[in-house]
Amino acid sequence: MSSNLDRSEQELIAACLAGAPGAWDQFMIQYRRVIRATAGRLCQRYRDSSTDTDDLEHHVYQKLMEDNHRRIRAWQGRAKFSTYLVQITRNLVLDYFALRKKAPDVEAYQAHLERAKDGPKLEDEEINDARRAALRKALESLPEKQALIIRLRLEGKSLCEIAAITNRPLGTVSVENSRALEKLRARMKAALADAEGSKQPS
Amino acid sequence: MNCPTLDTLIQLAFSTRSGNGLTMEERAVQEHVQACGACGNAWAEWNGLLAETRILLAERRPRETCPEENLFAEYLDGVLSSAARRRFERHLAACGRCIDQLVETYGLIPARETAAPARIAVQWLKDGLKVLSLAKDILRPLELHPAPVLGATSPPAPHVAGASSPVPSLPPDSRLQTPDSKTLAWQMTQDGYDIQLTLQHAKAQRTTLHLAVLRDAAPVHGHRVSLRGETTLRESRKLAPTGTVTFAGLDPAEYEVSIDVPERPIVVCLGVAGND
Numbered sequence: 001m002s003s004n005l006d007r008s009e010q011e012l013i014a015a016c017l018a019g020a021p022g023a024w025d026q027f028m029i030q031y032r033r034v035i036r037a038t039a040g041r042l043c044q045r046y047r048d049s050s051t052d053t054d055d056l057e058h059h060v061y062q063k064l065m066e067d068n069h070r071r072i073r074a075w076q077g078r079a080k081f082s083t084y085l086v087q088i089t090r091n092l093v094l095d096y097f098a099l100r101k102k103a104p105d106v107e108a109y110q111a112h113l114e115r116a117k118d119g120p121k122l123e124d125e126e127i128n129d130a131r132r133a134a135l136r137k138a139l140e141s142l143p144e145k146q147a148l149i150i151r152l153r154l155e156g157k158s159l160c161e162i163a164a165i166t167n168r169p170l171g172t173v174s175v176e177n178s179r180a181l182e183k184l185r186a187r188m189k190a191a192l193a194d195a196e197g198s199k200q201p202s
Numbered sequence: 203m204n205c206p207t208l209d210t211l212i213q214l215a216f217s218t219r220s221g222n223g224l225t226m227e228e229r230a231v232q233e234h235v236q237a238c239g240a241c242g243n244a245w246a247e248w249n250g251l252l253a254e255t256r257i258l259l260a261e262r263r264p265r266e267t268c269p270e271e272n273l274f275a276e277y278l279d280g281v282l283s284s285a286a287r288r289r290f291e292r293h294l295a296a297c298g299r300c301i302d303q304l305v306e307t308y309g310l311i312p313a314r315e316t317a318a319p320a321r322i323a324v325q326w327l328k329d330g331l332k333v334l335s336l337a338k339d340i341l342r343p344l345e346l347h348p349a350p351v352l353g354a355t356s357p358p359a360p361h362v363a364g365a366s367s368p369v370p371s372l373p374p375d376s377r378l379q380t381p382d383s384k385t386l387a388w389q390m391t392q393d394g395y396d397i398q399l400t401l402q403h404a405k406a407q408r409t410t411l412h413l414a415v416l417r418d419a420a421p422v423h424g425h426r427v428s429l430r431g432e433t434t435l436r437e438s439r440k441l442a443p444t445g446t447v448t449f450a451g452l453d454p455a456e457y458e459v460s461i462d463v464p465e466r467p468i469v470v471c472l473g474v475a476g477n478d
Contacts (some may be wrong), residue, residue: 034209035325047308077276080464087271090303135251140296144288147295153216154252155305165308165437166291167280167426170437181212 139188330384421445
């Protein structure tokens with residue numbers, strides 16, 4: 001299999017780690033834009049206007065230099081360094097937000113659902129709970145390829161985007177999507193019939 | 203419009219979660235759903251269910267069990283083995299933290315530097331293809347030889363029109379040279395790669411695009427080739443071990459073909475006009 005390895009990227013990282021003169025300057029020229037753009041877009045996404053992009057950039061560099069450049073040394077060289085750097089930067093920025101109590105919204109939703117679980121339930125809510133549980137169970141039982149497609153669709157990704165993210169032809173993604181939906185519908189129908197059945201007086 | 207099937211309503215519930223807008227067909231279904239009480243209820247039920255399920259599935263597994271950053275980068279760059287890819291996808295489908303990371307970082311990876319794209323525009327004729335415009339400084343026409351006859355010796359390699367010596371290239375795919383279609387081919391070079399493009403006017407009023415990529419006269423394989431329509435990705439495939447890839451069934455439209463080699467993507471813009 002051919003590799004996407006970019007020789008010049010690998011040489012530059014090796015030179016940086018060996019402390020070659022001018023290597024870090026070249027690193028800054030080549031990757032500063034990636035770090036700043038990633039940090040800036042994450043600030044927008046999490047609506048954090050109070051954090052300065054310069055502060056975030058400084059935080060990312062500080063962490064990249066930590067422990068004798070541990071995070072840079074961990075790059076295994078099979079993917080492009082810029083793709084790896086985006087992953088590292090994203091995680092460092094989210095850690096920074098978390099330290100400042102800027103956790104993503106989804107955790108608040110989860111807490112809300114946890115609270116709702118303890119409250120009193122009406123019959124319809126019980127059916128909805130049964131249906132939600134059935135859908136979740138059905139999703140978990142799908143083959144990994146189909147489960148991932150449905151999962152990405154729940155994240156709002158189109159079939160074209162899923163084809164690009166998962167490196168699969170669009171035709172394959174469409175077929176797997178249809179198969180997965182068919183299985184989900186069958187499971188849902190059965191679960192709903194069970195829930196309705198248990199509601200009937202004996 | 204008659205009431206759509208439950209399948210169509212569920213598809214619509216998924217599509218409205220995407221920020222990419224709806225197709226014309228989906229917009230027609232949406233209009234019906236807004237006007238029809240029964241369909242509106244069914245759609246709202248699935249839409250709500252999907253939203254709640256997404257939150258329930260956002261459950262985060264213990265961080266120690268999550269893959270590290272190299273694996274995400276290798277997955278997005280398409281260099282994982284099929285076994286590693288399956289293991290990674292199994293984890294992704296069940297872990298809220300990792301699906302967030304994948305979706306988020308996919309959108310953050312910067313676009314790479316590109317060279318000026320090669321441009322070709324062709325039009326369908328009754329019996330073949332006519333070139334409307336061509337970036338002549340980038341693309342050189344290739345003369346194609348007749349399709350080989352079974353039992354005969356192999357045809358010679360194609361020649362660049364006007365060139366004194368043969369260019370290093372793969373012989374055109376013989377499947378493309380059928381008596382009832384017309385085939386056109388060009389050669390281009392970028393960053394040390396030799397690319398051969400072949401367009402075939404197919405029987406069913408559609409066009410087939412065939413690409414062959416060489417470096418130092420050897421086939422280049424494994425790199426991703428994406429065919430995009432005007433706004434969305436249409437297909438993405440990898441170069442086969444023979445250094446070739448084929449996209450069939452192209453309707454009249456504007457396309458962009460991108461060959462993702464490490465140096466910088468090789469981009470070809472292709473316009474196909476119908477038979478007026």
